[in-house]
Amino acid sequence: MQIEVWSDVVCPWCFVGKRRLEGALADFAHRDDVEVVYRSFELDPSAPQHGHELTSVVLTRKLGRSVEEVRAMQQQLIDLGASEGLELRLHDNVHTNTVDAHRLLHLALETGGPGLQRELAEALFAAYFTRAEDVGDHAVLTAAAVDAGLDPERVAAVLASDEYAGAVASDVAQARAYGATGVPFFVVDQKYGVSGAQPTEVFAQVLAQAWTESRPALQTVGGDADACGPDGCAI
Structure with missing residues (x-):
């Protein structure tokens, strides 16, 4: 079973969604048969490559809110992230371009498969949110990729x-074709779409349903009848 995850490395809900999906997979009996692949989505392709402006300041313009209001909103998400075991330094993050980060995620997938790509995705999320580094900076990207x-x-x-x-x-383009206008967006076996950082329980339900539908249990019809077995044939 394959799960495709459209996300951006500067999206806090994508980091939260990643953890919640991982929590569901940890309790999923068939987790070793699940392949998770990350797909690219740029929240702001026009963002500068080397960001210097705080994201909170950019959001004040986009949302028409005061800096204090935006920081209060961010604090709520910081607290939620902490409940998922994540450190989100949203007050310190800079608004930066992510196309190069996504290009490296494609490199990781092509050269090392989904496992290496997941390692890089985690490294990029940690660089941006835990250490508040600029993931548009090639030095930062190189360090994360090599690590x-x-x-x-x-x-x-x-x-x-x-x-x-x-x-x-x-x-x-594929995300747009699916009707996704934001991230995270999860597609399970090209059949089920899950929008947003849903609770772990929702991911668990989708995993179970997708697995059952793709591998239906055999329906036995009719009662017992004469047949042959290891000990011979009934007469």
């Missing part, structure tokens, strides 16, 4: 080019 296990030379080559830019655009 996750990617080849330093390939990382440098990708960051020096526009490699995988087409794959990023394709992911965004």
Whole structure:
């Protein structure tokens, strides 16, 4: 079973959703048969590559709220993240471009499969939210990628080019085709769409339903009848 996760590495709800999905998978009997793949979604493609403006300041303009109101909203999410075991330094995050981070996630998937890609996704979330680093900065991206296990030379080559830019655009287009206007957005076996950082219980229900429907139990019809077995045939 495959789960595709559309997310952005500067989206706090994506980090929360990641943890909740992982919680559901931890209790899922068939978790070893589930493949999780991350797909790209840019919340703000127009954001500067090297962000210097705090996200809270940017949100005041977008939402038409005061800085105090935005920080109060952020604090609520910080507290919620803490309940999921996450440290979210939302007051310290800068507004930055994420296309290069997404290109590296495609590199990780192509060269190391979903496992390596998940390691990089976790490293990027930690860099941005736990350490409040600028994930538009190539030095930050390189450190996260190498720590996750990617080849330093390939990382440098990708960051020096526009490699995988087409794959990023394709992911965004597919999200739009599914009707997703925000992230996180989860697609299970290309059949079930889950929008937002749903509670762990919701993910658990979707996993169970998708597994059952893709591998239905055998329905036995009719009662006992004459048959042959290891000990011979009934007469």
